[in-house]
Amino acid sequence: MNFPRLSLASLVSTLRGLGASRAAVLQDHEIHTLRDLLWQLPFRYLDRGSLCDLGSLGSQHCSMPGTTRTLVTVIGTISQVKSIRTRFGFHILEIHLSDDTGFVKVLFYNQPYLAKSFKEGERALIFGPLTQGKYGVEFRVPHYELLGSSTEDLFVQRILPIYRRLGPITSKIRSKLILDALDALHPPEEHLPLHLHRGLPDELQSLRFLHQPPDDSDLASLNEDRSLAHQRLITQELYSFSLGVASRRDKRLSRKGQAVVTSDQLREQLRTYLPFTLTPTQRRSFKEIADDLRSGKVMNRLLQGDVGSGKTLVAFLAMAMVAETGGQAALLVPTEVLARQHFATFQKLLGERSNSLQLLLGGMKAAEKKEALLRIQSGEARYIIGTHAIFQEIVKFKSLQLVVVDEQHRFGVRQREMMKEKGIDPHWLVMSATPIPRSLAMAIWGDHDHSTIEELPPGRQPVKSLFFSREHAEEAWAYIDRHLKTGQQAYVVSPAIDPQDESKVVLRDLQTMEILLRKRFPKVMIESVHGKMKSEDMTDRMKRFVFGATQILVATTVIEVGVDVPNATIMVVDHAERFGLSQLHQLRGRIGRGDHAGVFIMISDQESERLKALLTLQDGFAIAKKDLELRQSGDFFGTKQSGLPTFIVANASRDEDILTKCKRYAEDHVQEGLSPKERLWIRLEHKNFTLADIS
Ligand code: ADP
Numbered sequence: 292m293n294f295p296r297l298s299l300a301s302l303v304s305t306l307r308g309l310g311a312s313r314a315a316v317l318q319d320h321e322i323h324t325l326r327d328l329l330w331q332l333p334f335r336y337l338d339r340g341s342l343c344d345l346g347s348l349g350s351q352h353c354s355m356p357g358t359t360r361t362l363v364t365v366i367g368t369i370s371q372v373k374s375i376r377t378r379f380g381f382h383i384l385e386i387h388l389s390d391d392t393g394f395v396k397v398l399f400y401n402q403p404y405l406a407k408s409f410k411e412g413e414r415a416l417i418f419g420p421l422t423q424g425k426y427g428v429e430f431r432v433p434h435y436e437l438l439g440s441s442t443e444d445l446f447v448q449r450i451l452p453i454y455r456r457l458g459p460i461t462s463k464i465r466s467k468l469i470l471d472a473l474d475a476l477h478p479p480e481e482h483l484p485l486h487l488h489r490g491l492p493d494e495l496q497s498l499r500f501l502h503q504p505p506d507d508s509d510l511a512s513l514n515e516d517r518s519l520a521h522q523r524l525i526t527q528e529l530y531s532f533s534l535g536v537a538s539r540r541d542k543r544l545s546r547k548g549q550a551v552v553t554s555d556q557l558r559e560q561l562r563t564y565l566p567f568t569l570t571p572t573q574r575r576s577f578k579e580i581a582d583d584l585r586s587g588k589v590m591n592r593l594l595q596g597d598v599g600s601g602k603t604l605v606a607f608l609a610m611a612m613v614a615e616t617g618g619q620a621a622l623l624v625p626t627e628v629l630a631r632q633h634f635a636t637f638q639k640l641l642g643e644r645s646n647s648l649q650l651l652l653g654g655m656k657a658a659e660k661k662e663a664l665l666r667i668q669s670g671e672a673r674y675i676i677g678t679h680a681i682f683q684e685i686v687k688f689k690s691l692q693l694v695v696v697d698e699q700h701r702f703g704v705r706q707r708e709m710m711k712e713k714g715i716d717p718h719w720l721v722m723s724a725t726p727i728p729r730s731l732a733m734a735i736w737g738d739h740d741h742s743t744i745e746e747l748p749p750g751r752q753p754v755k756s757l758f759f760s761r762e763h764a765e766e767a768w769a770y771i772d773r774h775l776k777t778g779q780q781a782y783v784v785s786p787a788i789d790p791q792d793e794s795k796v797v798l799r800d801l802q803t804m805e806i807l808l809r810k811r812f813p814k815v816m817i818e819s820v821h822g823k824m825k826s827e828d829m830t831d832r833m834k835r836f837v838f839g840a841t842q843i844l845v846a847t848t849v850i851e852v853g854v855d856v857p858n859a860t861i862m863v864v865d866h867a868e869r870f871g872l873s874q875l876h877q878l879r880g881r882i883g884r885g886d887h888a889g890v891f892i893m894i895s896d897q898e899s900e901r902l903k904a905l906l907t908l909q910d911g912f913a914i915a916k917k918d919l920e921l922r923q924s925g926d927f928f929g930t931k932q933s934g935l936p937t938f939i940v941a942n943a944s945r946d947e948d949i950l951t952k953c954k955r956y957a958e959d960h961v962q963e964g965l966s967p968k969e970r971l972w973i974r975l976e977h978k979n980f981t982l983a984d985i986s
C-alpha cells in the first residue's frame with residue numbers, strides 16, 4: 292500500500308500507471324481530479340449468483356422475454372461477429388456468444404465501429420433485457436464489458452460494480468485506477484455539521500464501500516442508491532451546494548440596489564396599458580416585484596408559472612415600472628423568433644408609446660444594429676428586447692436597471708457576473724416555465740426570491756390529449772384534417788436528428804415527416820423549422836405560420852419555448868418517447884391558447900407509464916414532479932442551458948428532504964462565516980461556483 296499522499300483535489304495524472312492516452316480519455320470525460328474519478332460511481336452492481344447460463348436464457352429463472360423487462364447478465368465467449376448492411380443502408384452488428392450450455396445473439400444497430408472491439412475467441416459480459424427475436428431470445432443494444440482472452444474470474448468478490456463506459460477504458464482498468472486512488476488518498480476533512488453526518492460513514496469510507504462493496508452488502512440498496520454510503524455522499528453534495536447558494540444570496544443582499552422610484556399612481560397607469568385584468572396571482576407577483584424594485588436592495592427573483600399562465604405580462608409590467616420612471620429594462624430570450632414575438636406583444640401593449648421599444652438581434656444588418664446600439668446608449672430605448680447571444684457582446688446602456696431573463700437560467704448567472712464587472716448591477720428577474728414544487732424550488736433556487744403564478748387566465752379550455760401507436764398514425768392525421776377544415780392550424784413535432792448520430796436513423800426524422808405529410812395533405816401549405824437553419828429563414832417561416840399563410844408547421848422542439856399562435860389548435864408529436872414529460876407539457880402549452888379547444892396527440896410505440904401520465908395530468912407542477920421522479924434533475928432541466936446544478940449522486944426530487952435540511956444548516960452556517968478551507972471545498976465540490984460567489 293502506498294503512503295497516503297494525495298488529496299481529492301489532486302489531478303488524476305498523479306496516479307501511477309496512468310499513461311498519457313488514458314489520461315486524455317479521462318480528460319475528455321471531465322475527469323480531472325481524484326474527486327472526479329471517485330465520485331463517478333458504478334451505475335449498477337451485479338451479483339455473481341445472478342449470472343445466467345446461456346442455455347437457460349428465457350427460462351423462468353433467467354427472465355421470460357415479453358413478460359417482464361428483467362435485466363439479465365451473462366458471460367460467454369465470442370464465437371462469431373457478423374456485420375450486416377440492410378437494403379436501407381441500416382447497419383446491424385450481430386455477435387454470437389457461447390458457453391458450454393448454449394449460445395445467444397447480441398445485436399447492435401448502426402454502430403459498425405463496434406465490430407472491431409468484439410474479437411472472436413475473447414470473452415464478454417453482456418447485461419440488459421432479453422427480447423424475443425425471430426429465432427429465439429436475443430439481446431438488443433445491451434450494456435457490455437469486454438473481458439479479453441483471460442479466463443480469470445471477473446468476480447473477485449461477490450458483487451461486481453459496473454461503470455458507464457469511458458471510451459477504451461474498461462471496467463477492469465478503471466477499477467485498478469480507483470483502487471490506487473483510494474489507497475493513495477489522505478482522508479479528507481469532515482465539512483458536514485454533526486447533525487448531517489451523524490450515523491453515516493465518512494466520505495472515504497463511503498467511496499470505498501461503493502467502489503468495492505463487501506460480499507455481505509445489500510444489493511438492492513446499492514442499486515437503488517439507498518445505502519448509507521449513498522446517503523452520505525448525497526448529503527455532502529447537497530450541503531456543499533447549499534452553502535454555495537446561501538453564500539451567493541448573502542453577498543447579493545449586502546449590495547446596494549438601484550431604487551426605482553414608483554408610485555401607486557404609476558401602478559394604476561400601467562394597468563391601463565393592459566387589455567385584460569390580471570389574475571390574482573399575476574397581481575400578487577407584480578406587487579412582489581414592485582416591492583423589490585423599491586427596496587434599495589438588488590432583486591434576484593424567480594417568476595414561476597405554468598406554460599400559458601401569463602408570465603410575459605407580469606414581466607412587461609415590471610419593465611414598464613422601470614422604463615416609465617426613466618430607467619432601462621431589458622428582456623432576454625433564447626431565440627430570435629421569441630424575441631420578435633415579445634416585441635410584437637410589447638408593441639401592442641405600448642401602442643403609440645412604442646418608440647421607446649428596441650429590438651436587438653444577432654441577425655440584424657450592421658447599420659440597423661449600430662442604430663439599435665446607439666439608441667440604447669443614448670437612453671432613447673427604454674424597453675430592450677433581444678436574444679441572449681447579442682447581450683454577450685458589448686452593449687452600452689445609459690441606465691440599465693432591470694434584466695428579465697426568459698427561460699434560461701445559466702445565462703443569467705454568468706451574464707450577471709459580467710455586468711457586475713462592468714460596474715452595472717441591475718435587478719434581475721428570471722422566468723421559468725418549468726414549474727417545480729415550491730419546496731424544491733426554494734432549495735434549488737435558493738439564491739432567488741420566488742413569485743408563482745398559480746392559475747391560468749380565465750376562459751382557457753383544457754387541451755384534449757391522445758395517444759396513438761405508429762400503426763394508427765392515420766387517426767392523428769384525420770384529426771389534423773378536421774382542424775384544418777375549420778381554418779385552424781397544426782404543429783407536427785419530430786425529434787431533432789443529428790446526422791452525426793447514426794443510431795438515430797431508424798427514427799422518422801423531420802424531413803421524412805415533411806415528405807409524409809405532403810403526401811397525406813397534398814393541397815395544404817406545409818413548412819418546416821429546425822434549430823440548424825439560418826435564423827432569417829426560420830423567422831420568415833415562423834412569420835408565415837403566425838399570419839396563417841402556412842397551415843402545418845413541421846418542427847423540432849425549437850417551438851417549445853414560448854411561441855404563441857392562438858389559431859394553432861392541434862399538435863402531433865411523433866416519437867413522443869424521445870421527449871421528457873416536462874418538454875411534452877411545454878409543447879402542449881403551445882396549443883389551446885385561443886378560443887378553440889386544443890388537441891394534443893402523441894405518437895409512439897412505447898405506451899409507457901410516463902407518457903400516459905400526460906393523458907391525465909394537465910398541471911405543470913404535477914407533471915414536473917413526476918418527471919423529476921423518473922429521472923435525474925440534471926436531465927430534467929436540460930443541464931447545459933439551465934445552469935441548475937447537476938448533482939452526481941443526489942437527485943433533487945428524490946432527495947428533497949435532505950436538500951431542505953441542508954439548506955437550513957447552510958444558511959445558518961453562512962451567517963457565522965465560511966473559513967477559507969470551506970470555500971476551497973465548495974469549489975472543489977461544485978465547479979459552477981466561482982470564488983466571487985463564496986465569501
Ligand atoms: P407564459 O407564462 O407561458 O409565458 P404568456 O405570457 O405567453 O404565458 O401568456 C399566454 C397567453 O395568455 C397570452 O396570449 C396572453 O396574452 C394571455 N394572458 C396573459 N395574462 C392574461 C390575463 N390576465 N387574462 C387573459 N389573458 C391573459
Ligand code: MG
Pocket residue numbers: 602603724853
Ligand atoms: Mg413565455
